[in-house]
Amino acid sequence: MRLFLVLATAFISVFSHANNSWSDIEQQAKGQTVYFNAWAGADNINAYIRWAGEQVKQRYGVELEHVKITDTANVVSRILAEKVSGRTNGGSVDLVWVNGENFRALKEAKLLYGPFSQDLPNLALTDTNSPALQYDFTIPVEGYESPWGGAQLTFYYDGARIKQAPTSMQALLGYLQQSPGLFSYPAPPSFYGTTFVKQALFETIDDTAQLYQPVDKQNFNKATSKLWAYLDQLHPLMWRRGQSFPSGSGQMQQLLNDGELSIAFSFNPNDPAAAIEQGLLPESVRSYVHQVGTVGNTHFLAIPFNSDASAGAMVVANFLLSPEAQARKADLTYWGDPTVLALDKLSAEQQQFFAGQQNQASLSAADRAKVLGEPHATWVALLEAEWLRRYSQ
Incomplete structure (x- = not known):
């Protein structure tokens, strides 16, 4: 009888909003x-x-309580432990900011509440037919996540020190052969470092189509051989000769501002522009992407299966999709995180929220269109493990 009540409570918790109005x-x-x-x-x-x-x-x-975390994978482990222990309601997490790798882990383990995002009124203000909103690291979203912001690997350089940006991995190598020590990247499994490695893989692999399929472990070494050959050449030419790596995007930005680096990067296209507004980078900084494009994705919010505040989590997710909240997030003086809203779906008054949110370091519309979809989530663990095997100190 007790087991029946537990299961019944979980069933009610998961489906209590299914037939309710907003x-x-x-x-x-x-x-x-x-x-x-x-x-x-x-x-x-x-x-x-x-x-x-x-x-x-x-x-x-x-009430919104920000539980400050450093690694979402730890949150996934906590939710899984709650499921294993039978904690089917009253979970410790009600809303979580996830990337594609963690979304895959949550979805495959059936740790998600939903589908729910199709019930959010403000979702109608996005381009719901866009593959960027329908898939997360090639994994179908199917209503189990709510979009929150856009991201794209964005390089930037100090125009007072470099006349022309190196717009490919090969050009970056050529620049460092002439000017060694002026570029670096965070070591994986830092998200920024892994993203740089994925970009290098896109530009060195023989057939990019295989990146959108689950990784073939038997073919992995062959598929990535040119990547490792490229990094073997790049590392001795980097900052501190590749013997140590920046901690993250913040340190890269500081090193460029201090003149130790001439080129850095972020996964937020507006980071360099926002840093200029905040006095953290000189006005001579300019942003760019590579000729073939750069890795980009949408970041999402998800609700765990055992949340007792799923209604509250949906209300928060819907507010974060509102034009007011999205415009404030995109504002360079606050965050500078690109909106997921389709501006042509907004009223003229709502569109005014987004006016004047660029400066000389902002990416052009043409560059923003050069997006390479994330590889299948299964590539990440093997790339990080092999990088650590080869290069960790």
């Missing part, structure tokens, strides 16, 4: 506390989440 969901959300597990490695992001928390409390009576 006003019903907002009513259920009142008084709920949403524990939002999100990366906390940047002050501007933390400040934005605080602002969002103030807004949803004032407007909807929902």
Whole structure:
């Protein structure tokens, strides 16, 4: 009997919103506390989440608690441990900021609440037919995530020191052969480092089509042989001769500002422009992407299967998709994270929220269109393990 009650409670928790109107969901959300597990490695992001928390409390009576994390994989492990232990409700996580690799792990282990995103009114303001919103690292979203922001690997350089940007991996190597020590990247499994390695793989692999399929472990060494040959050439020419690596995008930015690097990169196309606005980079900095394009994706929010505040989490996710919240997030003075909204679906008044959000370091529309879809999520673990085997100190 006890087992039946536990299963029944879990069933009700997962499906209680399925036939409710949005006003019903907002009513259920009142008084709920949403524990939002999100990366906390940047002050501007933390400040934005605080602002969002103030807004949803004032407007909807929902408390938003930012659980500050450094690695989402640890959150996935915690949710899995709760499922294994039989904690089918009252979970410790109500909303989580995920990337494609973690989404795959959550989805395959059936740790997600939903589908829910199709019930969010503000989802209609996005291009719901876009592959960038339908797939996450080639994994079908199917309503189990809500889009939050756009991302694209974006290189930037100090125009006072470089006349022409090296717009390919081969050109970057050629630049460092002439000017050694002026570029580096974080060591994987740092997200930024892994993204750089994926970009290098795109530009060295013989057939990029295989990157969009689950990795063939037996063919992995052959498929990546040119990648490792390229990095073997690149590392001795990098900052500190590749014997140590920057900790993340923040240190790369600081090293460029200090003149130790001439080229750096971010996964946020607006980071260089925002840094100029904040006085963290000189006005001579310019952004660019490679000729073949650069790796890009959409980042999402998900709700775990055992959340007792799923209504509150949906209300928060919907607010974060609102034109007001998306415009503030895209504003260079706050965060500079690109919007996932389709601006042509907004009213003229809503479009004004996004006016004047660029400067001389912003990527052009043509460069923003040069996006390479993320490889299948299964490539990540093998790439990181092989990189560590070869290059970790």
